[in-house]
Amino acid sequence: MYLGLGFAGYFPIEDIVTLRKLYSPFQGHPHRLKLPGVEVSSGSLGQGLSIAVGMALAGKLDGHNHTVFCIMGDGAQQEGNIWEAAMEASHYKLDNLVGIIDRNRLQIDGWVKDVMNVEPLDERYRSFGWEVIEVDGHDIEQVVHALQQAKSGPVPGKPTVVIANTVKGKGISFMENVAGWHGKAPSHDEMVKGLDELGLKNVIAYDALLNKAKKYQSEVDATLAAKTPAFSRDYWWNSTSQMRVKMEPTRKGFGQSLQKNGEDERVVCLGLDISGSITISDFYAGKPERKSRWVSMGIAEQSATAAAAGLAREGKLPVFGTYGTFAAARNLDQIRVSVCYGNFNVLIVGAHGVSVGPDGATHQALEDLFAMCGLPNMSVVVPCDVIETRKATDYLLLQHVGPKYIRFAREATAVVTTGDTPFVFGMANVIRLRREAPEMIDAFETVLAPNYVNEREDLSIIACGPMVPEAMRAAWVLKQEFGYETRVVNMHTMKPIDETAIIRAAKETGIVITAEEHQIGALAWRVSSVITETPELYGVPVISGAIGVKDRFGDSGAPWELIKEFGVSAEHIAQKAVELLAIAKIKKEEERFQLTH
Ligand SMILES: Cc1ncc(C[n+]2csc(CCOP(=O)(O)OP(=O)(O)O)c2C)c(N)n1
Numbered sequence: 001m002y003l004g005l006g007f008a009g010y011f012p013i014e015d016i017v018t019l020r021k022l023y024s025p026f027q028g029h030p031h032r033l034k035l036p037g038v039e040v041s042s043g044s045l046g047q048g049l050s051i052a053v054g055m056a057l058a059g060k061l062d063g064h065n066h067t068v069f070c071i072m073g074d075g076a077q078q079e080g081n082i083w084e085a086a087m088e089a090s091h092y093k094l095d096n097l098v099g100i101i102d103r104n105r106l107q108i109d110g111w112v113k114d115v116m117n118v119e120p121l122d123e124r125y126r127s128f129g130w131e132v133i134e135v136d137g138h139d140i141e142q143v144v145h146a147l148q149q150a151k152s153g154p155v156p157g158k159p160t161v162v163i164a165n166t167v168k169g170k171g172i173s174f175m176e177n178v179a180g181w182h183g184k185a186p187s188h189d190e191m192v193k194g195l196d197e198l199g200l201k202n203v204i205a206y207d208a209l210l211n212k213a214k215k216y217q218s219e220v221d222a223t224l225a226a227k228t229p230a231f232s233r234d235y236w237w238n239s240t241s242q243m244r245v246k247m248e249p250t251r252k253g254f255g256q257s258l259q260k261n262g263e264d265e266r267v268v269c270l271g272l273d274i275s276g277s278i279t280i281s282d283f284y285a286g287k288p289e290r291k292s293r294w295v296s297m298g299i300a301e302q303s304a305t306a307a308a309a310g311l312a313r314e315g316k317l318p319v320f321g322t323y324g325t326f327a328a329a330r331n332l333d334q335i336r337v338s339v340c341y342g343n344f345n346v347l348i349v350g351a352h353g354v355s356v357g358p359d360g361a362t363h364q365a366l367e368d369l370f371a372m373c374g375l376p377n378m379s380v381v382v383p384c385d386v387i388e389t390r391k392a393t394d395y396l397l398l399q400h401v402g403p404k405y406i407r408f409a410r411e412a413t414a415v416v417t418t419g420d421t422p423f424v425f426g427m428a429n430v431i432r433l434r435r436e437a438p439e440m441i442d443a444f445e446t447v448l449a450p451n452y453v454n455e456r457e458d459l460s461i462i463a464c465g466p467m468v469p470e471a472m473r474a475a476w477v478l479k480q481e482f483g484y485e486t487r488v489v490n491m492h493t494m495k496p497i498d499e500t501a502i503i504r505a506a507k508e509t510g511i512v513i514t515a516e517e518h519q520i521g522a523l524a525w526r527v528s529s530v531i532t533e534t535p536e537l538y539g540v541p542v543i544s545g546a547i548g549v550k551d552r553f554g555d556s557g558a559p560w561e562l563i564k565e566f567g568v569s570a571e572h573i574a575q576k577a578v579e580l581l582a583i584a585k586i587k588k589e590e591e592r593f594q595l596t597h
Pocket residue numbers: 043044045046072073074075076077102104106107108182272273274299322326330
């Protein structure tokens with residue numbers, strides 16, 4: 001799409017080398033506010049045809065004779081949203097609307113026919129009142145002819161769909177018809193081979209383009225460095241020989257738990273065409289006998305949610321998951337009414353907050369915890385690393401009864417717990433820095449919050465998910481740079497929240513900072529409401545701060561870049577702590593002054 005717009009003259013084609021990089025107008029999914037030529041922002045499948053219906057309706061209302069075109073995938077046809085729009089288009093006789101379907105027969109989890117069959121598409125559209133034209137999508141003459149035909153409105157009062165048969169990755173031997181090439185960049189060698197096979201190797205000056213991308217990246221690096229608080233030395237992950245950590249994708253803990261607990265015959269996993277990426281497919285990996293309890297639902301989050309409620313109604317333990325945005329936002333009403341109102345035992349998995357990185361704003365779940373924590377009957381767990389994710393899934397899947405939501409990251413995240421670290425649902429852990437050590441995990445001590453004895457630390461940081469390792473790193477910065485002692489509270493269970501741990505942190509340290517990889521508020525407001533509503537704390541001065549995303553959409557970029565861009569790194573937490581500690585000092589001096597005068 002970006003190349004098409006470039007060739008049409010909207011911007012210099014070579015600018016597209018910044019694709020999916022931070023601040024780039026070429027976002028992981030197109031955004032109309034960032035790039036000329038993009039008519040509507042997209043990224044959440046199945047909504048485009050409805051927007052096109054709206055635009056075509058407006059054209060009719062205003063008496064314009066333009067045509068609205070909407071390009072869709074064939075896997076995307078699994079979204080019920082598309083068929084609502086298809087119905088509306090024929091009902092309102094939108095002969096100024098043309099749908100184009102790229103029928104390459106592949107989607108992320110494999111062949112469309114295996115994931116969730118959508119054929120026969122031609123008959124289905126005809127039965128919805130559309131005119132259908134089928135073409136070879138690689139034959140430009142056929143495509144142009146079909147579009148001209150469609151534009152002239154072949155049958156008055158009928159919308160038209162052009163079904164373009166294509167081959168994904170056509171012309172490149174190792175990409176043709178391979179599902180794995182979704183959203184994945186080739187290596188340098190693969191790129192050269194691919195260009196060679198397309199006859200473009202000597203046509204495209206790829207070295208110059210790569211240099212342009214490199215230059216852009218160094219500008220991004222400089223901007224980010226300027227935005228990140230600096231201290232006397234570098235405390236970034238594994239940047240020195242001390243305090244080293246193992247990094248492992250958090251999502252793997254979820255897959256490990258499903259592998260183990262999938263033996264339970266009640267467990268049924270629902271696939272939503274992103275199965276490998278979130279590791280839900282580990283449920284049946286190497287266990288073909290479990291395939292009967294693997295239900296591929298296609299890209300149809302809303303129906304799958306209500307179907308999960310139905311499975312739970314019959315005594316099953318359904319698990320479904322996808323990107324947090326599609327697991328907990330698109331289907332919010334189904335979660336609210338079908339799952340929560342009926343109080344069904346469904347495990348919902350929201351994957352990849354900031355860590356989807358280059359996919360950009362549409363795929364970065366930064367609001368899901370508001371909704372999930374706001375639902376009656378729902379329990380919410382946000383584990384901090386791969387091991388805690390496994391323990392949390394073990395517990396939620398087999399022991400906890402009722403609606404439950406777990407949220408974890410895709411990228412490698414610092415492993416800061418061990419098999420022996422306590423994990424008790426609804427009960428926080430207190431983590432304390434004891435020394436600098438070669439391995440960070442050995443430098444900290446973790447105890448279950450009720451077992452913690454007050455050490456009158458200078459401040460508390462209450463964190464959840466991937467912010468727990470960041471909070472631990474902030475505690476290290478604060479100790480090394482300023483000698484401050486920090487109580488890190490791992491609030492892995494966000495609902496029901498551990499009120500006692502919050503009250504103690506507020507009372508015993510007087511400064512509470514929350515840290516969340518989410519719009520500020522899911523954790524911050526829950527913590528502040530405990531502090532403000534607890535009679536025990538009436539009149540007790542508590543200085544508070546909140547680290548999180550500040551009411552903005554995400555951006556494409558590497559996950560570690562986004563942590564800095566969103567202002568949620570350990571360095572940002574430490575900076576906030578220093579500010580609050582300075583305020584606390586002034587307050588103490590004011591009090592002393594008042595007492596002595
Ligand atoms: C609502 C929603 N659910 C899931 C996704 C994740 N996703 C992105 S592309 C894709 C597969 C799309 O398949 P298809 O429409 O056939 O497009 P193609 O494979 O040809 O790119 C999925 C599941 C999404 N973007 N939006």
